[in-house]
Amino acid sequence: MPARSSAPGSAFLVGEHAVVYDEPALLLAVDRRATVAVEDADEDDLPDSAYVREAVERTRLYADETTPVRVEVSSDIPVGAGLGSSAAVSVATLHAVSRQFGAPMEPQEVADEAYAVERAVQGKASPADTYTSATGGYVVVDGDERRTVDAPDARFVVGYDGGSAPTGEMVDGVARLVDRNPVASDIVSAVGDLSHDAVESLESGDLEVVAALMDMNQGLLDALGVSSSSLSRMVWSARDAGASAKLTGAGGAGCVLAYPATDEAQEAVAETAKEAFVVSPAEGVRSE
Ligand code: PMV
Helix, strand or coil: CCEEEEEEEEEEEECCCHHHHCCCEEEEEEEEEEEEEEEECCCCECCCCHHHHHHHHHHHHHHCCCCCEEEEEEECCCCCCCCCHHHHHHHHHHHHHHHHCCCCCCHHHHHHHHHHHHHHHHCCCCCHHHHHHHHECEEEEECCEEEEECCCCCCEEEEECCCCCCHHHHHHHHHHHHHHCHHHHHHHHHHHHHHHHHHHHHHCCCHHHHHHHHHHHHHHHHHCCCCCHHHHHHHHHHHHCCCEEEECCCCCCCEEEEECCCHHHHHHHHHHCCEEEEECECECCEEC
């Protein structure tokens, strides 16, 4: 019997990019998942994914195990599009392989190991996507602090333009801007301030304030140069239908997140998106 585990994607309510500069960010796990199946094999049979390979190696060290394995990955999370697809694959791989080796990792351990995988493969990265995928629900990442937030279930529209952009290049672009222009670092701090407010508002159940802060965050992300014409089109489709909206993740291309998830907002986003779907806070990594 193969060990099979799945892990959710994640979306930023607020705070992407600024989180790389140790500002707080607020995320939710979304109910699109990566599933990983692992079984013993005569020799290693791994997909051509640096995340999977690194996750398998780290689990070998963790479990002190050398048995060869076959690993299969399937996922309905758009790749490189701001929904934490690589984090979900890393998280599900660590969980499934550690179970196959008879040394199952707890979600907290999976979160730590998955963050190490992302750093090894990607260089500069925050623990935001990996922690959210491991624990599920709403998550705050603030410097060294990572915790889940108790808040009402809510539905959000995701619009996907069908494109992708490399996270590393988007992060480097912001770094160049911050190096050259002190106003850019003020913008990063302003994102941190609004993330603080968003966490407080979410904890008190005031999603209207969170929505207003999402709109404000989109303006600041645009100022940091990480939006695009197709992301802006989806954002404005949602807004014209009365919702708040922003890009999620690294930007450049990929996904936007809109709230509230009215039928009008979903239909409006669908008109300018390749695909529009509704998400709500999802369970973290789990055995299947
Ligand atoms: O687009 P994603 O899912 O790779 O998210 C990137 C989020 C950043 O804040 C830009 C980088 C990070 O590591 O947090």
